Amino acid sequence: MTEVDVRRKILADNAATAAALRARFARSRTLVVNLISSPGSGKTTLLEATVRALAGRHRLGAIEGDIATERDADRLRRLGIPAQQILTGGGCHLDARQVRGALDERDLGPLDILFIENVGNLVCPTSYDLGEDFKTVLLSVTEGEDKPFKYPAIFAKSEATVISKIDLLPHVRFDLDEVRGQVRALRPDGRILLASALTGEGVSDWCALLEERLAAKRGPNP
Amino acid sequence: MTEVDVRRKILADNAATAAALRARFARSRTLVVNLISSPGSGKTTLLEATVRALAGRHRLGAIEGDIATERDADRLRRLGIPAQQILTGGGCHLDARQVRGALDERDLGPLDILFIENVGNLVCPTSYDLGEDFKTVLLSVTEGEDKPFKYPAIFAKSEATVISKIDLLPHVRFDLDEVRGQVRALRPDGRILLASALTGEGVSDWCALLEERLAAKRGPNP
Numbered sequence: 001m002t003e004v005d006v007r008r009k010i011l012a013d014n015a016a017t018a019a020a021l022r023a024r025f026a027r028s029r030t031l032v033v034n035l036i037s038s039p040g041s042g043k044t045t046l047l048e049a050t051v052r053a054l055a056g057r058h059r060l061g062a063i064e065g066d067i068a069t070e071r072d073a074d075r076l077r078r079l080g081i082p083a084q085q086i087l088t089g090g091g092c093h094l095d096a097r098q099v100r101g102a103l104d105e106r107d108l109g110p111l112d113i114l115f116i117e118n119v120g121n122l123v124c125p126t127s128y129d130l131g132e133d134f135k136t137v138l139l140s141v142t143e144g145e146d147k148p149f150k151y152p153a154i155f156a157k158s159e160a161t162v163i164s165k166i167d168l169l170p171h172v173r174f175d176l177d178e179v180r181g182q183v184r185a186l187r188p189d190g191r192i193l194l195a196s197a198l199t200g201e202g203v204s205d206w207c208a209l210l211e212e213r214l215a216a217k218r219g220p221n222p
Numbered sequence: 223m224t225e226v227d228v229r230r231k232i233l234a235d236n237a238a239t240a241a242a243l244r245a246r247f248a249r250s251r252t253l254v255v256n257l258i259s260s261p262g263s264g265k266t267t268l269l270e271a272t273v274r275a276l277a278g279r280h281r282l283g284a285i286e287g288d289i290a291t292e293r294d295a296d297r298l299r300r301l302g303i304p305a306q307q308i309l310t311g312g313g314c315h316l317d318a319r320q321v322r323g324a325l326d327e328r329d330l331g332p333l334d335i336l337f338i339e340n341v342g343n344l345v346c347p348t349s350y351d352l353g354e355d356f357k358t359v360l361l362s363v364t365e366g367e368d369k370p371f372k373y374p375a376i377f378a379k380s381e382a383t384v385i386s387k388i389d390l391l392p393h394v395r396f397d398l399d400e401v402r403g404q405v406r407a408l409r410p411d412g413r414i415l416l417a418s419a420l421t422g423e424g425v426s427d428w429c430a431l432l433e434e435r436l437a438a439k440r441g442p443n444p
Contacts, residue, residue, distance in 0.1 A: 006228045038260040039344050039373060040365025067345060069371050090375060092314060092345035120372070121345055122261050123289060123314035142364040142387065143262025149291050150342070151261060153312060165364065171393050 014128055017096035021131025024103075025114070031214045032114045034130050036154055037138035039120030042164040042197055044072045046138065046206070047115055049197040051079045053207045058112035058214070063102050065094040065119045072117060082108040093124035096131060112214060122151040133213060134159040141165050141174040148182035156186040160193060160209060167196040236350055239318035243353025246325075253335045253436045256352050258376055259360035261342030264386040264419055266294045268360065268428070269337055271419040273301045275429045280334040280436070285324050287316040287341045294339060304330040315346035318353060334436060344373040355435060356381040363387050363396040370404035378408040382415060382431060389418040 001009070025032050035043045044064075051060055062083040064072040073085035084102045086094060099116060108114070116132060118125040137158040139147055142165060148155040155161060161183050163176070176194075183192055191209060195202030223231070247254050257265045266286075273282055284305040286294040295307035306324045308316060321338060330336070338354060340347040359380040361369055364387060370377040377383060383405045385398070398416075405414055413431060417424030 001223055001228070003228055003232070006223070006225055010225065038262060038342065038365075039369055040260060040362070066372055068374050069368070071368055071372065090345070090349070092343070119345070120260065121314070121343060123312070123341070123343055124346065127312070140262070140364065142362065142390065143260075146291070146293055147261055150288055150293065152290050168364065168390065168393055171390055 011127060014096050017100055018129035018131040021096055021100055021103075025131060025133075028110060029218055030111045030114050031210070031217050032116065032130070032132040033210070034116045034118060034125075034132035034135045035138065036118045036122070036125045036135060036158070037120065037140075037164075038122050038143060041120070041138040041140040041143065043117050043120070043138055044075055045197040046162065046164060046195065046203075047076060047117060048079060049195075049200065049203045050115075050207060050210070051076065051081055053203055054113070054210065055079065055081060058211075059110060060113050060115070061108040061111040062115045062117060063094075063099060064117050065098070067091070067119060082106075084108060088119060092119055092121050093128050094118050094130060095128050099130050113210060122147070122154050126153045126157055133217065136160040136162060138162045138164045139179070141169050142172050145175045145178045145182075148179060148186055152186050155183055155190075158187065158190060160191045161187075162193045162195055162206060164195055164197065166194050166201060167199045233349060236318050239322055240351035240353040243318055243322055243325075247336070247353055247355075250332060251440055252333045253432070253439050254338065254352070254354040255335065255432070256338045256340060256347075256354035256357045257360065258340045258344070258347045258357060258380070259342065259362075259386075260344050260365060263342070263360040263362040263365065265339050265342070265360055266297055267419040268384065268386060268417065268425075269298060269339060270301060271417075271422065271425045272337075272429060272432070273298065273303055275425055276335070276432065277301065277303060280433075281332060282335050282337070283330040283333040284337045284339060285316075285321060286339050287320070289313070289341060304328075306330060310341055314341055314343050315350050316340050316352060317350045321352050335432060344369070344376050348375045348379060355439065358382040358384060360384045360386045361401070363391050364394050367397045367400045367404075370401060370408055374408050377405055377412075380409065380412060382413045383409075384415045384417055384428060386417055386419065388416050388423060389421045 298305040
């Protein structure tokens with residue numbers, strides 16, 4: 001096999017496993033969100049705020065992808081939700097096989113929403129379907145407003161873009177309108193949310209989006 | 223070939239090309255620095271400050287690696303130094319072949335220091351030698367103090383760690399001592415520098431490190 005053949009085979013195998021995962025999540029009626037961002041954009045902190053807001057109403061769980069350390073899963077377990085850590089070693093993204101393995105290894109119980117926090121990386125996770133309902137990309141206001149056009153694939157593939165750490169807006173140069181324009185150009189039907197997990201601002205909009213998607217997945221009550 | 227064989231071959235080919243680049247940079251007595259960080263940690267902004275500080279004394283040039291857009295090379299060209307952009311398409315890192323190609327495509331002229339700004343990514347660039355004298359990793363204070371242990375390989379392989387955006391320290395939770403401890407555990411002989419390219423604080427320490435390494439590479443004057 002050539003390099004191109006190998007890559008094609010890896011992605012085809014991943015797509016097959018992701019399709020099986022998607023069927024499994026459809027049966028359990030679990031909404032699955034694949035969270036992607038640079039390292040340090042605030043994925044885990046947003047999840048902590050989400051758990052505080054929604055854990056009383058919905059059964060939440062998380063799969064945490066990291067190169068090393070179990071810190072992120074520990075942070076969520078401390079809030080009382082089941083969280084399974086996947087350590088990729090050197091791997092720069094999660095794949096569907098790893099997600100299936102994590103779910104088989106440890107039953108997270110029946111869940112309404114499963115968050116999959118990908119490895120901190122704006123590039124590699126883009127190509128790997130994990131069987132999720134939708135991808136969400138986070139971009140913190142400290143990262144600069146040029147990022148959507150510099151990393152276009154992930155912003156095009158994400159149904160929602162969360163602009164995070166907006167409490168720092170007064171202290172950084174960050175042109176919100178420029179970012180909104182870039183995201184809309186890449187994903188015209190995408191949702192753009194602003195949030196600060198630290199102050200709580202905007203977290204309710206994010207939670208409303210999750211509940212709206214959960215209700216749509218579950219359909220009308222019988 | 224299996225996936226493992228393919229990966230081994232890619233890295234072996236890269237190592238051979240990097241060795242040839244290193245010999246080329248030795249002949250031209252050019253100090254080469256491979257800059258690596260998450261997206262938005264401030265690599266280009268640090269380079270802009272470096273150019274302002276050193277361009278009068280040394281011949282500087284840059285190779286800019288990005289998924290898309292020529293923005294970073296444009297920013298440096300505006301300051302009057304030659305800069306060549308490499309667009310990787312979807313690729314999450316630069317490789318030695320791309321660097322050789324960029325240098326062959328456009329002669330940057332005789333240089334004292336060549337900066338190679340890698341694709342924004344804490345994972346993939348770690349494995350690819352570009353023929354540089356040393357790697358430098360940037361970590362901005364907004365990214366959180368857990369990052370060295372979460373992305374250990376790049377902090378272990380970098381001779382210098384630049385903690386960037388220190389002007390934001392009053393506004394974020396970031397334990398400098400914790401980060402220093404993690405970096406020292408991963409790279410006991412590494413240099414840790416603090417800098418704000420915005421206020422200029424610490425930029426002179428970074429420039430002093432570059433000049434020290436340049437002088438060491440050039441040896442005593444005849």
